[in-house]
Amino acid sequence: MSPAGAVDLCGIELAHPIINASGTFDAIAARRAFGDAVLERFPFSAYVSKTITPAARTGNPPPRLWEEGAGMVNSIGLPNKGLEGFLEADLPLLAELPVPLIVSVMATSAEQFAPLVEAVADRSEVAALELNVSCPNVHSGLIVGEEPDETAALMATLRPLTAKPLIVKLTPNVAEPATIAIAAEQGGADAVSLINTLKAAPLLVDGTPWLGAGSGGLSGPAVRTIALKQVADVAAAIEIPVVGMGGVERGSDAATLLAAGATAVAVGTASFRDPLAAERIRAELEALQPVAGGGSGKP
Amino acid sequence: MPARADSEPRAAGRGEDGRVPAPFGRRRGEVIANEPSGGYRIITALDPGGPLPAAGQFYMLATEGGWGGDGERPFLPRAFSVAEATGGAEGARLSFLVEDVGPGTARLATLSEGDGLLLTGPLGRPFSTPDELNPDAAGAILVGGGIGLAPLAIWRRTLASRGIPERSLLGFRDRQHSGGLELFRCSEIRLASEDGHAGHRGYVTDLLERMLAGDSARTAVVYACGPPAMLEAVRALCELRGVAAELAMESPMACGFGACFGCAMPLRSGGYMRLCVDGPVVRAADVETALVMGAGHR
Secondary structure (H helix, E strand, C coil): CCCCCCEEECCEEECCCEEECCCCCCHHHHHHHHCCHHHHCCCCCCEECCCECCCCECCCCCCCEEEECCEEEECCCCCECHHHHHHHHHHHHHCCCCCCEEEEECCCCHHHHHHHHHHHHCCCCEEEEEEECCCECCCCCCEHHHCHHHHHHHHHHHHHHCCCCEEEECCCCCCCHHHHHHHHHHCCCCEEEECCCEEECCECCCCCECCCCCCEEEECHHHHHHHHHHHHHHHHHCCCCEEEECCCCCHHHHHHHHHCCCCEEEECHHHHHCCCHHHHHHHHHHHCCCCCCCCCCCC | CCEECCCCCCCCCCCHHHCCCCCCCCEEEEEEEEEEECCEEEEEEEECCCCCCCCCCEEEEEECCCCCCCCCCCCCCEEEECCEEEEECCEEEEEEEECCCCHHHHHHHCCCCCCEEEEEEEECECCCCHHHHCCCCCCEEEEEEHHHHHHHHHHHHHHHHCCCCEEEEEEECCHHHCCCHHHHCCCCEEEEECCCCCCEECCHHHHHHHHCCHHHHHHCEEEEECCHHHHHHHHHHHHHHCCEEEEECCCCCCCCCCCCCCCEEECCCCCEEEHHHHCEEEEHHHCCCCCCCCCCCC
């Protein structure tokens, strides 16, 4: 069987295993730039939206980007139209995409999360939700996705609200992501996705932070082997499917994540450099011969 | 004689704001010339099958080899306004003005004829016509600083082909940081240089201030591109005189098509625009200041 063939991601039928990482491909802006070719040649088998929050956010002050030799640091700050703006302005356009829609959501407490999840899950255009838990709980001050108990408590609130798949996006900024993944699974998550960006702070020689927000998150090829380790550890610890991502640039990178236990692979930073990178990655994945133990050897 | 980009645009194929949509995905162009021009280089590539851009639009550029593959910068593509574009049977010929100021521009500067130039574009919002900015417009004043003259060069040709009068004011820091004037051939140009090596000794905005003196401001429209301090001086002067202006701006950007949200530009009305899809040409009245943190990736 081709490694680039159809997969089942917690009940969502994907034509192939390559999806996008949240916040790395704005399908609406891409149509402004490239026209309807975006619909005709959509490179992902599912579309994960940029994270939406209950209220609109303008995002962080610039500069928001820093270039590294094998990646980049961003501190974008989740600019979005908020739930109401998303449902009115963006959802109808995203519903025109030829693939299942996964909506990424974030809030700063379970009480804020609940109505957001309910309102999004209620829409027939939405196939699944991704829970961005890389945010502090305003009550405890703890980052939800860094604490198994916080993650379990959030899932206890959200799981009863919808039958649609809930995918928990895991942060790599913990010693043992598998402990968070186990908490998510026990709380009723249908899948997990990882890795989010790694905390990073580009500084000038005098120690001044470059980024407007002071620090941000590292992505790109620099994080690939960290992602491989964490995806393998998580996949070994849980039964639910794993969406693997982190520095995927080539078909062999996708194959390696699949071999590490991922069911689907997300492309992120590579799409910035080439908006059709995911199409090439999928073609390269398809051309790879499955090898014993998976993967394609050293890239 | 190939058809000019600046002949009247085809009605078909233009989107919002007159922008020309880009083919989806990054493609390979081939370098056909890389010539020195003063302290800069003019790199011309053939873009087979690519459309002719509208003046003010930009491309994300990277070299085919030695870019993002060896764990060294450059990693991200670099945004360049197109300076000249002509069309023919073999595709679009695109020229870019490059100053070697960092790892990306240094790599681009080494390109030779036959090398691959990876490009995504044309992207972003182009210039508006003078009458769209001022119903009483009598013509256009183009104000360029340094390599910022690039988008004004193609805009000047477009205006000339439509019979719209234009005057160009170009400023440079010094002899080492100047060039690209051949892109303005057959144009009425006034020069300024901070070191006095060419034209007025001082800033290009001195020339603009003189030009906008008196009642000529009523029929003026200004288009500017250059370093942030120059753009801010132009913006403030035009605001003071009530002159409609568009600024072609620059910001670090990872993608160029609205995906990364890196090129946030503060709006006068609050919040931010994405310079790649809402610009790079912006109405001067829409921004609080042109003094933005962080030039483009070098």
